[in-house]
Amino acid sequence: MQLLLSADPSQAAIEAYIGKCELHQFRADNQLTGVLALLPTRPETMEIVNIAVAQDYQQQGLGTHMVRFAQQRAAQLGMKRLEVGTGSTSFAALALYQKCGLRMSWIDRDYFVDRYPEPLTENGIPLRDMVRLSCPIPCATLNE
Numbered sequence: 001m002q003l004l005l006s007a008d009p010s011q012a013a014i015e016a017y018i019g020k021c022e023l024h025q026f027r028a029d030n031q032l033t034g035v036l037a038l039l040p041t042r043p044e045t046m047e048i049v050n051i052a053v054a055q056d057y058q059q060q061g062l063g064t065h066m067v068r069f070a071q072q073r074a075a076q077l078g079m080k081r082l083e084v085g086t087g088s089t090s091f092a093a094l095a096l097y098q099k100c101g102l103r104m105s106w107i108d109r110d111y112f113v114d115r116y117p118e119p120l121t122e123n124g125i126p127l128r129d130m131v132r133l134s135c136p137i138p139c140a141t142l143n144e
């Protein structure tokens with residue numbers, strides 16, 4: 001739960017979706033290093049609803065590996081699209097997704113204002129809007 005909360009500050013929201021998800025755990029040195037929650041939303045569409053890497057293991061390529069894993073898993077299940085939503089202030093996540101070939105599709109304005117009881121701030125900026133990104137499955141990376 002602690003790791004899931006680092007990606008989504010609402011425990012109530014996590015509890016509402018986590019039971020419907022495929023939850024993948026990543027481990028190294030006998031430790032939980034990452035969690036990835038995948039949810040089939042619409043027909044042929046898979047969404048990353050939560051992705052988090054433990055602090056000590058960040059910026060070592062695990063997030064990239066997990067998004068790649070999500071793309072492969074979506075393909076395996078016959079999905080045609082992978083989607084994700086992230087805060088407009090979540091710069092690490094925005095870079096990660098775009099490096100993995102996802103592109104911005106739309107902005108859900110005031111998503112965080114309407115759904116979270118307390119005002120949120122990230123990277124010194126009030127967090128209000130959700131950026132939605134997606135890629136076709138199979139998906140090429142930035143370098144392909």
Ligand SMILES: CC(C)(COP(=O)(O)OP(=O)(O)OC[C@H]1O[C@@H](n2cnc3c(N)ncnc32)[C@H](O)[C@@H]1OP(=O)(O)O)[C@@H](O)C(=O)NCCC(=O)NCCS
Nearest residue numbers: 006007052053058059060061062063064086092093095096
């Ligand atoms: C977002 C997150 C999953 C990235 O995982 P990670 O293992 O650090 O990612 P990677 O090491 O594969 O990095 C991939 C790219 O993301 C970007 N990135 C990762 N961490 C970054 C940071 N702190 N600042 C800026 N860019 C960053 C870089 O562009 C990086 O590419 P590079 O290695 O070529 O520079 C991780 O930071 C995390 O768990 N954060 C807390 C939870 C969260 O915000 N989840 C996303 C919610 S939508």
